[in-house]
Amino acid sequence: MGYTPxxxxxxxxxxxxxxxxxxxxxxxxxxxxxxxxxxxxxxxxTGGPRADLDRFGSVFRSTPRQSDLMIVAGTxxxxxxxxxxxxxxxxxxxxxxxxxxxxxxxxxxLQKSYAVVKxxxxxxxxxxxxxGCPPRPESLTEGILELQKKIRRENFITx
Amino acid sequence: xxxxxxxxxxxxxxxxxxxxxxxxxxVQPWVTVTPASLLDVLTVxxxxxxxxxxCLDCLTVTDIMDEGxxxxxxxxxxxxxxxxxxxxxxxxxxxxxxxxxxxxxPAADWYEREQYDMFGVRFTGHPNLTRLFLPDEWVGHPMxxxxxxxxxALGIPTSRPDPLVKKDAExxxxxxx
Numbered sequence: 342m343g344y345t346p347x348x349x350x351x352x353x354x355x356x357x358x359x360x361x362x363x364x365x366x367x368x369x370x371x372x373x374x375x376x377x378x379x380x381x382x383x384x385x386x387t388g389g390p391r392a393d394l395d396r397f398g399s400v401f402r403s404t405p406r407q408s409d410l411m412i413v414a415g416t417x418x419x420x421x422x423x424x425x426x427x428x429x430x431x432x433x434x435x436x437x438x439x440x441x442x443x444x445x446x447x448x449x450x451l452q453k454s455y456a457v458v459k460x461x462x463x464x465x466x467x468x469x470x471x472x473g474c475p476p477r478p479e480s481l482t483e484g485i486l487e488l489q490k491k492i493r494r495e496n497f498i499t500x
Numbered sequence: 501x502x503x504x505x506x507x508x509x510x511x512x513x514x515x516x517x518x519x520x521x522x523x524x525x526x527v528q529p530w531v532t533v534t535p536a537s538l539l540d541v542l543t544v545x546x547x548x549x550x551x552x553x554x555c556l557d558c559l560t561v562t563d564i565m566d567e568g569x570x571x572x573x574x575x576x577x578x579x580x581x582x583x584x585x586x587x588x589x590x591x592x593x594x595x596x597x598x599x600x601x602x603x604x605x606p607a608a609d610w611y612e613r614e615q616y617d618m619f620g621v622r623f624t625g626h627p628n629l630t631r632l633f634l635p636d637e638w639v640g641h642p643m644x645x646x647x648x649x650x651x652x653a654l655g656i657p658t659s660r661p662d663p664l665v666k667k668d669a670e671x672x673x674x675x676x677x
Binding site for chain 1: 633634635638642647649653654656657658659660
């Protein structure tokens with residue numbers, strides 16, 4: 342990719358360590374199964390053959406220990422909030438959160454309910470907000486691509 | 501049996517003055533019973549072979565704030581005779597308390613827990629009267645008409661800034677510029 346000061350064979354490239362790390366991380370975003378309401382159905386659709394998140398290296402995990410990304414898909418109630426927080430803390434860093442759908446963004450049309458959290462960003466830090474009620478699989482796919490861009494911009498070695 | 505027949509049949513078997521007037525014109529006719537005699541009345545309704553209300557279809561509560569009362573509503577159904585009847589019982593709103601019917605219908609267990617959760621009605625004699633839906637640490641009973649949402653719930657803020665309302669600093673800068 343980069344400048345080659347030596348006479349290297351053509352199958353050798355030079356690059357930055359951060360770029361390699363980010364290339365690997367951005368193309369293996371494993372997301373945790375976290376369907377809480379109707380957005381969960383769209384989340385399943387996105388993992389299915391038509392939208393096919395697998396082609397971006399994203400596969401679902403059923404445990405937070407193996408996950409990089411938590412897609413909060415659906416309405417978060419106060420009873421669930423404690424679990425959301427705990428699952429988030431169980432994920433290994435670096436970790437990302439997508440708030441999928443209006444309910445996870447701000448409570449949506451259930452915002453006036455006594456039992457609904459007014460946005461998941463009140464509990465955990467959110468990297469990406471997806472509008473929609475619920476967002477279509479195309480929208481979530483674009484969200485993953487945007488998250489990949491965000492990951493590629495990050496620096497770990499060079500601060 | 502029609503509601504009228506159920507009512508007259510009940511009158512013969514229940515001590516006089518216990519059953520209130522029958523609201524016969526209602527879609528689902530009902531009678532009112534005091535909480536003190538509720539268990540006796542419902543026991544007759546369940547065990548009498550001609551009535552045989554073996555199913556507690558539904559148990560709900562109405563908050564009648566204007567009159568300072570809570571109304572507990574029992575929908576009874578008989579699979580044997582295919583008939584339905586409604587019994588209502590009123591209790592004070594400040595400390596609502598009615599006897600539990602879990603001894604008559606085990607299905608009442610979760611119904612009563614739900615009503616306790618939402619309205620704060622205490623069902624005396626219930627084996628485990630804890631909240632059913634809301635977290636245990638929840639304060640208040642949200643279906644009561646005078647319930648107000650606090651600033652926080654379980655340590656989480658219950659409001660968020662309106663994105664359409666500009667902050668003071670931004671408004672001063674001028675959106676037209």
